[in-house]
Every structure is written in structure tokens, then in C-alpha cells.
Amino acid sequence: SVSAMAKQAPSFDEADLKVAAELRDQALNSSLDYEIVESLTTEVGPRMAGTPGDAAAVKWGVAKLKELGFDKVWTEPVTFTTWKRGVEMAEVIAPYPQPLVITALGFSVATPEDGLSAEIIQFDDLDALKNAPEGIAEGKIVFIKNRMERARDGSGYGPAVAARGQGASQAAAKGAVGILIRSIGTDSDRMAHTGMMRYDEGIKKIPAAALSAPDADLLENMIRRGKPVTVKMTIGAKQGGEYTSHNVIGEVTGSEKPEEYVIIGAHLDSWDLGTGALDDGAGIGITTAAAKLILGLPERPKRSIRVIMFANEEQGLVGGKAYAEAHKDHIKNIITAAESDFGAGKIWRIDSKVKPEAIPAVKQMAEVMEPLGISYGNNQAGGGPDLIPLRGKGISVFSLRQDGTDYFDYHHTPNDTLDKIDPEALRQNTAAYVIFAYLSAQMNGDFGTGFHQK
Amino acid sequence: SVSAMAKQAPSFDEADLKVAAELRDQALNSSLDYEIVESLTTEVGPRMAGTPGDAAAVKWGVAKLKELGFDKVWTEPVTFTTWKRGVEMAEVIAPYPQPLVITALGFSVATPEDGLSAEIIQFDDLDALKNAPEGIAEGKIVFIKNRMERARDGSGYGPAVAARGQGASQAAAKGAVGILIRSIGTDSDRMAHTGMMRYDEGIKKIPAAALSAPDADLLENMIRRGKPVTVKMTIGAKQGGEYTSHNVIGEVTGSEKPEEYVIIGAHLDSWDLGTGALDDGAGIGITTAAAKLILGLPERPKRSIRVIMFANEEQGLVGGKAYAEAHKDHIKNIITAAESDFGAGKIWRIDSKVKPEAIPAVKQMAEVMEPLGISYGNNQAGGGPDLIPLRGKGISVFSLRQDGTDYFDYHHTPNDTLDKIDPEALRQNTAAYVIFAYLSAQMNGDFGTGFHQK
Ligand SMILES: [Zn+2]
Ligand SMILES: [Zn+2]
Ligand SMILES: [Zn+2]
Ligand SMILES: [Zn+2]
Known part of the structure; x- marks a missing residue:
């Protein structure tokens, strides 16, 4: 009633x-x-x-x-x-040596103690990486350059953060030895944004870190010049x-x-x-x-x-x-x-x-x-x-x-x-x-x- | 004519x-x-x-x-x-242990390799330090908290930067073993501002660094609570x-x-x-x-x-x-x-x-x-x-x-x-x-x- x-x-x-x-x-x-x-x-x-x-x-x-x-x-x-976060450092080795500001993503594995040096291969976003041919990143460090969009409700976060969560395993699946993502953030400060990532079962665990926005810009600008860009990253993180x-x-x-x-x-x-x-x-x-x-x-x-x-x-x-x-x-x-x-x-x-x-x-x-x-x-x-x-x-x-x-x-x-x-x-x-x-x-x-x- | x-x-x-x-x-x-x-x-x-x-x-x-x-x-x-800049780290040891973001000032000497720990003594600005009694900073790390004011013509820089240039020798003259200044800058980013400092002749050279603005705030907030605040600073800088x-x-x-x-x-x-x-x-x-x-x-x-x-x-x-x-x-x-x-x-x-x-x-x-x-x-x-x-x-x-x-x-x-x-x-x-x-x-x-x- x-x-x-x-x-x-x-x-x-x-x-x-x-x-x-x-x-x-x-x-x-x-x-x-x-x-x-x-x-x-x-x-x-x-x-x-x-x-x-x-x-x-x-x-x-x-x-x-x-x-x-x-x-x-x-x-x-x-x-x-x-x-546990350990040392975290990166630098461009060639062709334009200079330091990069990075931070390890949560639960990243470490690099070898004296660092990991490899050529960078750049992708627009996680989908571009997923859709790339098998083996394309063999022996390389993947760099995902997608930018998060600013919004009152934070709606830019979801689409961008997938690169952080899944990038490492997707990169490893294409043969990569490491991954650097543009920080999931809306600033242009020279600080990298940390946050969780996860490794898929059965895929090699590779070290994963975020570059600050200005450092991601820098890598893009170097890559645009057409010469191979080699980066050394050193991550000392470990599971406790x-x-x-x-x-x-x-x-x-x-x-x-x-x-x-x-x-x-x-x-x-x-x-x-x-x-x-x-x-x-x-x-x-x-x-x-x-x-x-x-x-x-x-x-x-x-x-x-x-x-x-x-x-x-x-x-x-x-x-x-x-x-x-x-x-x-x-x-x-x-x-x-x-x-x-x-x-x-x-x-x-x-x-x-x-x-x-x-x-x-x-x-x-x-x-x-x-x-x-x-x-x-x-x-x-x-x-x-x-x-x-x-x-x-x-x-x-x-x-x-x-x-x-x-x-x-x-x-x-x-x-x-x-x-x-x-x-x-x-x-x-x-x-x-x-x-x-x-x-x-x-x-x-x-x-x-x-x-x-x- | x-x-x-x-x-x-x-x-x-x-x-x-x-x-x-x-x-x-x-x-x-x-x-x-x-x-x-x-x-x-x-x-x-x-x-x-x-x-x-x-x-x-x-x-x-x-x-x-x-x-x-x-x-x-x-x-x-x-x-x-x-x-040459070397390692630069600082942390509050007591009463509230947490890391601090610092950067060495140009031409600072180093601390001992395993760092320098001492109680903080705070001054409003360089003049307050200059006017303080002899020996007031004996064995302590001086912290100068003065803030630079924002201005189109940069006129806030001159008055503030004296703390960077002269702070170390003024602090040493009062017995200090180290000095931390609030960064000479107008931002509130967690980045410290470097820049030159100079040692006066005949006065002990003590290590000198700048705290980022948020870290200077943090020290102020800790000090306001009234308990002695102990900081450890480690500076590896050296003259080449x-x-x-x-x-x-x-x-x-x-x-x-x-x-x-x-x-x-x-x-x-x-x-x-x-x-x-x-x-x-x-x-x-x-x-x-x-x-x-x-x-x-x-x-x-x-x-x-x-x-x-x-x-x-x-x-x-x-x-x-x-x-x-x-x-x-x-x-x-x-x-x-x-x-x-x-x-x-x-x-x-x-x-x-x-x-x-x-x-x-x-x-x-x-x-x-x-x-x-x-x-x-x-x-x-x-x-x-x-x-x-x-x-x-x-x-x-x-x-x-x-x-x-x-x-x-x-x-x-x-x-x-x-x-x-x-x-x-x-x-x-x-x-x-x-x-x-x-x-x-x-x-x-x-x-x-x-x-x-x-
Ligand atoms: Zn969070
Ligand atoms: Zn949260
Ligand atoms: Zn200049
Ligand atoms: Zn300058």
C-alpha cells in the first residue's frame, strides 16, 4: 500500500x-x-x-x-x-648525455646493480604498444609518451594510468628489457609520479619507472632528431x-x-x-x-x-x-x-x-x-x-x-x-x-x- | 654653441x-x-x-x-x-624522523662522509643571526627561514639572497657547524634552489645547503612544537x-x-x-x-x-x-x-x-x-x-x-x-x-x- x-x-x-x-x-x-x-x-x-x-x-x-x-x-x-624503493637514476647516454628524473613504479623489480643501458623505442600510448608487431622492442627500453588530461573530475586519470599498470608486461611481451612512462600527472614539474604497477603471470618482469613531464618532453625532443637514443636506468627497488x-x-x-x-x-x-x-x-x-x-x-x-x-x-x-x-x-x-x-x-x-x-x-x-x-x-x-x-x-x-x-x-x-x-x-x-x-x-x-x- | x-x-x-x-x-x-x-x-x-x-x-x-x-x-x-656537487641528503632525526629535500649551495664544503647531525637553531633572517649573541649557535645547525617576496622586477631577490651568500660565515661566527636556508625562491615546489655562497676569510667553513620551501615549512612547524629538532645533513660537495x-x-x-x-x-x-x-x-x-x-x-x-x-x-x-x-x-x-x-x-x-x-x-x-x-x-x-x-x-x-x-x-x-x-x-x-x-x-x-x- x-x-x-x-x-x-x-x-x-x-x-x-x-x-x-x-x-x-x-x-x-x-x-x-x-x-x-x-x-x-x-x-x-x-x-x-x-x-x-x-x-x-x-x-x-x-x-x-x-x-x-x-x-x-x-x-x-x-x-x-x-x-622497498632503492636507488633510482636514469641518464641519456647517447647521443646527448644528460641526466633524467625518474621514480620507480610500485612493485617494480630492480635493474642490474650497475644499471641497464638500452636504446629507447617510443610509443604514443599503451594501445600502440599492444598493437605493435611481436618482438618490436627486443632488447630495448620502451618509452610510452601519453599525456594525462586535466579535468575537474579527474577523468583523465583512468585512460592514462593503464600505461602505468600494464605497460611493463606489455613491453616485456614485445621483448623489452625495461620501461619508462611519462608520469601520470597534469603538471610540468620536474618530479616523477609514482604509483602501482602489476606484472602479468608468465611474462618476464622488467624494471618500470616514470619520467617527470619535462624529462618525457626531453626524450621526445631527442627522439625526434632521428638518431638512436640510449638510456641507462638504475633501479634498486625490491620486494620485502x-x-x-x-x-x-x-x-x-x-x-x-x-x-x-x-x-x-x-x-x-x-x-x-x-x-x-x-x-x-x-x-x-x-x-x-x-x-x-x-x-x-x-x-x-x-x-x-x-x-x-x-x-x-x-x-x-x-x-x-x-x-x-x-x-x-x-x-x-x-x-x-x-x-x-x-x-x-x-x-x-x-x-x-x-x-x-x-x-x-x-x-x-x-x-x-x-x-x-x-x-x-x-x-x-x-x-x-x-x-x-x-x-x-x-x-x-x-x-x-x-x-x-x-x-x-x-x-x-x-x-x-x-x-x-x-x-x-x-x-x-x-x-x-x-x-x-x-x-x-x-x-x-x-x-x-x-x-x-x- | x-x-x-x-x-x-x-x-x-x-x-x-x-x-x-x-x-x-x-x-x-x-x-x-x-x-x-x-x-x-x-x-x-x-x-x-x-x-x-x-x-x-x-x-x-x-x-x-x-x-x-x-x-x-x-x-x-x-x-x-x-x-663539484656530490651526494646531498638531509633528514630530521628527532623528534619526528622524516626526509628533507635540500641542495648544496655552490662552493659549499662537504660534511663528514657519514653526515653531520646537530640540533637546529632557527633565525628569522640574516640580520637576526648577525645580531644574535656570540656562541648562540655553538655546535648547532643554523636554519634561516626568511622568505623571498614575489615581484615583477625581481626586487625580492636582493634582500633574501644575502642569507645564501653570507649565511654560512655568519653562522660559523656564532659557533654553528652547518647551515640550512629556506630556498631563495618564490615557489612552493619541493625543490631546493642552488646558487653561490662565499666564505669569509678567517672563519671556519661550514657546509651550507638550501631546503625546498615545503621542507622549510616543515622545519618551522616542527620547531614551533618546542622540542629540540635534530637534523642530519650529508653533503659530498668538493672544490675541483x-x-x-x-x-x-x-x-x-x-x-x-x-x-x-x-x-x-x-x-x-x-x-x-x-x-x-x-x-x-x-x-x-x-x-x-x-x-x-x-x-x-x-x-x-x-x-x-x-x-x-x-x-x-x-x-x-x-x-x-x-x-x-x-x-x-x-x-x-x-x-x-x-x-x-x-x-x-x-x-x-x-x-x-x-x-x-x-x-x-x-x-x-x-x-x-x-x-x-x-x-x-x-x-x-x-x-x-x-x-x-x-x-x-x-x-x-x-x-x-x-x-x-x-x-x-x-x-x-x-x-x-x-x-x-x-x-x-x-x-x-x-x-x-x-x-x-x-x-x-x-x-x-x-x-x-x-x-x-x-
Ligand atoms: Zn594515491
Ligand atoms: Zn589516495
Ligand atoms: Zn643567469
Ligand atoms: Zn643563475
Whole structure:
């Protein structure tokens, strides 16, 4: 019946919408989010999975959540194989000797200790390499020169990053002894962008590195002159042993249905080159500060809110997978979830992945965000990388989409540092997250579950 | 008498002003300037004084000037003591261990091979260090945190750079064992800016390096927490032997008074970190392309024009000093001179240092530049760093002042690469230089000589 459907349709009490608006305005007047990122980047800095920085970050996360007065703070183990960056150098040997700036891609194997010298063979992009004749790169170093395009939504990343992930095995399949890609980034700084790559089974593992944009330009300019270009690359990276890090979790425990909870989170690990301010210190600051504002209310929300600082997102969403596995028997307790992992630009849109009957409620939530410049988008949210494993188990998710126009200027480079964060934009993010978290914890009804993933 | 004065007042023939305007428009339609910088940065790249890149640059310069058809091409020796950059690393040891990005300052001594660890003592600027009590930095590493201000005319450089030049000896005088300065630059990229420093006689030589801006921020943030901050720095730099490089000179030989000549020039050397596109490949491209346009005229100008590619500007104006010394007996042959050494931004003003009677002629010259957005400034031109020694011998000079708003974002860093040059702005520079060089070679009368330097 119509009345039964109405009963099931999720909604928010007027009083809760009012509190959400107040929390939003408090967020806009608080610098706690920035203080948290400043603390993480200053007191911990780089925190690549499996390094001492990783351990320091876990310790920092637990201490910070306790210091902020979360009702419960705990960790859950996350185990993975580590990778260690070693020396990384490259230079043009001939015809125009000069140094090149590179960085090894995550999980690259090493070159021989005294380097690998070979002629360069250039490809426009990964497809050109895939479509090239067998053996074309025999004994050579493949250079893929494709450029990532700048976009607010980061949509240039997907097409470009395939060269990073798959380039090495595709190159090896054509006989190459090494691969250099133009960095997956939108800047023209002389810094190379790291990030994960993977070797296909049964294909020779060859060393893989990214050139900074100016160095990729340089190689192109040399190659255009028509003489063979010989490059020497030296990579000292190696796989390490098993390591157990931890997801760090802080809970605002609900007053009515404490077992039901909303997840807001970010990943605590970073790459090693920068201090991980944008990726993903910003997300840690935003979500932790949002929950802290809710802790400041006179009473706890009806449901719980969990801030999850995921371990080792960078090298394979390992923390996200571990959380989904550890909580697989209680997936229904997760009301909904959103991860902040796209830097510190302002949020401009909120997308959902909820049951159709819940969309009117999402739009009500979006209205509270409207003064922040945020409008409702669509019902095809992804929710964030560490939520992929939980999404696979059917949870509803939200994407609070940030302006990522500049994100890939700094992404996975030494330039990912605190000065790149605009405190005002960060506050706007926190304001949106506190609305999302508080209203989701207070809502009448639910966002649904059992969504299929594409 | 009035008529005698009028006779002596320099002037330009109408026909010459017309040719100058034509040359200007040709320059705006030529990409030769950019092609020259592209060639230098691609085929030579970094060319720090005394390195193989220096030798390659001299070879390149001679070949390029010959290829372009200069009437005479020759080199003149320039001898100096070299400096070699070695390993350069730093890290915070306590209380928050993490790496720091540094670069050694030119002519810094090394630390012990396994590094130098000491507590940091922070000063606001060089004056604060100078005014501090005796012995205040005993056994410590001094950190000077002053920031350079951005300005179109680069006026923030002078006040800030004193910390780089004099910081080490001032710190050593207070007992310090090392010094770190915030990079002299206007960017917030995680790249340190190198550049010369000097040790005072009779004071202990301590290792000196610059921190990137984000790393200087990081140190400040750590220090603000109040606990002692210990840094380890490792510098492997050392002084090398004597080396003889060369000024490379190309001449457009005058048709009437070939022994009289106008100098346009730039420095051929660069620091080692970038490819020296802005500093000073741009100047090489601008001045060489300007002279080449004059070579393309149906007849040679009355006087000669010399393009001088100065050796080793960076480590003490050595090429400029050598030229002044070698030509000291024929200073009067130098009609006037201008060096391009401030990047590739558009020229917005022309200043002169000429006899007062010549100022109306300079204003006529400036009128030809007006369509380029250039106006006459004043009669207090400096002329450029490599012209300082010639200025000391009384020559007239011109400063074609470039927009340097962004210059110190890249100055002396790995980021000084070709992509930072806007080809259109470069052409505007060439257009101004060709007007200056041609009209000066054609003028009736002279700009005067015997100017005293402040
Ligand atoms: Zn991330
Ligand atoms: Zn990342
Ligand atoms: Zn210079
Ligand atoms: Zn310089």
C-alpha cells in the first residue's frame, strides 16, 4: 500500500536537519581538519605501507582519536607483502648525455646493480604498444609518451594510468628489457609520479619507472632528431617481506542503535615521496574533524559513526579488503559509507548509490549542503577506493565529489605537501561530511543494501 | 654653441628606424629563438662551469653560430676553480624522523662522509643571526627561514639572497657547524634552489645547503612544537681543480666601422640541476636570433654586433671579467651593451645608462618598441651581470627589463626546463633586442662612455 511504502521511505526529522545545518556552520568556523593534517604530515610525514612511517602513522592515528575523545578507538590487522624503493637514476647516454628524473613504479623489480643501458623505442600510448608487431622492442627500453588530461573530475586519470599498470608486461611481451612512462600527472614539474604497477603471470618482469613531464618532453625532443637514443636506468627497488599494519578506527557510539553505523574514512598510508598531505592526509583531517563535531553535540546520534583510517590503500586497497573480510558477517549494520580520497579541493556534487525510494531523502540532505555550493548528482556513486570491497558486499555508498583540477599536479610526487592544502576548501569538505554523517546516523528508515556492482 | 651640441647629439636616420620596425615584425614571426633554446637544452642540457656539459655547450655555441652564418666566430679562454656537487641528503632525526629535500649551495664544503647531525637553531633572517649573541649557535645547525617576496622586477631577490651568500660565515661566527636556508625562491615546489655562497676569510667553513620551501615549512612547524629538532645533513660537495672554459663570440661584422661594436649577450653556463632553459638558455636564444635577423638584411649594419655567450656567470661572473680584461685596451670600441639574463618573460621597460644628450635618441628607440608593450624607464640601467666588469670600465649599457614574476619559481632548480618558456614571450624579447642592436649599430653619434659606477 501507499502508506506502507511511505513508512519505508527514509526521511529526516526537521530537528535533525536543523542540527545538520548547525554542524555545517560550525565546521566552516573550525580549523581542526587542517590541524589534523598538519599534525599527521609534520609528526609522521611519509608513511608508505610497511615502512617505519606506516607504524608511526598507526600510532599517531590511535593517539589522535583518543585525544579527540572518540567513544571507542581500536585497530584491526592488515597484512601484506611490502616493497622497498632503492636507488633510482636514469641518464641519456647517447647521443646527448644528460641526466633524467625518474621514480620507480610500485612493485617494480630492480635493474642490474650497475644499471641497464638500452636504446629507447617510443610509443604514443599503451594501445600502440599492444598493437605493435611481436618482438618490436627486443632488447630495448620502451618509452610510452601519453599525456594525462586535466579535468575537474579527474577523468583523465583512468585512460592514462593503464600505461602505468600494464605497460611493463606489455613491453616485456614485445621483448623489452625495461620501461619508462611519462608520469601520470597534469603538471610540468620536474618530479616523477609514482604509483602501482602489476606484472602479468608468465611474462618476464622488467624494471618500470616514470619520467617527470619535462624529462618525457626531453626524450621526445631527442627522439625526434632521428638518431638512436640510449638510456641507462638504475633501479634498486625490491620486494620485502610480509608486514602487518592496521586499520585505525574511531567510533562515535550511537545512543539508540549502536550496532548500526555510518562509515566515513580515508586512507592513512601514503606514498613515500611526499608527506601525503593531499593523498590522503586531507581525507583523514576532513573525516576525523567531521566526527569530532558530532562528538561535541549534547547527545550522541542514534546510530554510530565510524571513522576508518584505512591501511595500505596505495598498494592494493589492502585495508579496505581486510575491513570487508573482517566484518563480512555484519554488513547489514553498515548504514552507508563515504571515503574522502581525492585531495583537498572543494566538493561540488554529492552522488549516492542507494535504493530508489531513498533518493528524495538524499536530495533533502543535499539541500543542507547547498550553501556549500554542492548539489545532488546521480545515483551512481562509487564511494571511494577502500569501499570497493564493501560495495562488492552490497552496501550503499556516497561520493562527495571534490574539485580535482589540480590534484594530479601533485599526486604521488614529492610535491604532495601541506602547503598545497587550502584551509578554507578543507573546511567546506568537513562541513559536507558532517552533514552526511550526522543525517545518515539519524535518519528514519535506511538507504537499502544488496546493490550489485558493475 | 647650440648647433655644435645638436651635431653631437646622437640620432637615428628615418630609414634605419623603418628597418628596425621591419626587423621587429620579422622577429615576431620567427621561432628561431625558441629553436635555439630547444637545441641547447636538448643537445647539451645542464652545463655547470667546469663540467662536461660546459665543454659541450662551448662546442655547441661555436657550431650554432657558424651554422647560422655569423661573419666571425671565435672563443676566448676563461679560467676558474671548479666545484663539484656530490651526494646531498638531509633528514630530521628527532623528534619526528622524516626526509628533507635540500641542495648544496655552490662552493659549499662537504660534511663528514657519514653526515653531520646537530640540533637546529632557527633565525628569522640574516640580520637576526648577525645580531644574535656570540656562541648562540655553538655546535648547532643554523636554519634561516626568511622568505623571498614575489615581484615583477625581481626586487625580492636582493634582500633574501644575502642569507645564501653570507649565511654560512655568519653562522660559523656564532659557533654553528652547518647551515640550512629556506630556498631563495618564490615557489612552493619541493625543490631546493642552488646558487653561490662565499666564505669569509678567517672563519671556519661550514657546509651550507638550501631546503625546498615545503621542507622549510616543515622545519618551522616542527620547531614551533618546542622540542629540540635534530637534523642530519650529508653533503659530498668538493672544490675541483682549475678549468678553462670559453666565452663564445659570434660577430656580424659592420660595413663602415667594423671595429666599433654593440654587445648583446647572455651566459652560456647554467647550474647543474635543471637544463638551464630560463637561466640562461632564453638569453642565448633571444640574442642569437636577434643577430641572425640582422644577418638576413641585404647589407651589413654600419658597426659590428657581437653576440657574446659568456662562460661561468653563475660562479662569479668569470666570463664577464675575462672579456673585460681581454678587451680593456679597446673599451671605446664598445658602443653599448645589453645582456638578457632574467628568464623568458616579456620585456616591459627599457632603461639606459647613456650620456644625457643621448636620451632623446633612446626614447626614439623605445618608440619602435612601443607596439611590443615596452616603454622607456630611466637612465639608471645596470645592463646585466656579465656586463658589470665592462661597466666598471665605463661603457654605456641598456637594460631590457623582463617580467620576472615567475622567474624565481624555477631559478636554479631542476624545474628550469624548456616547458617553462612561452615561445610568444620569447619572440617579443627577440623583437626588442633586434631593435636595440640594429639601431645602436646604425646610430649617428654615440651613447657616451666613462660612466662612473656606484
Ligand atoms: Zn589516495
Ligand atoms: Zn594515491
Ligand atoms: Zn643567469
Ligand atoms: Zn643563475
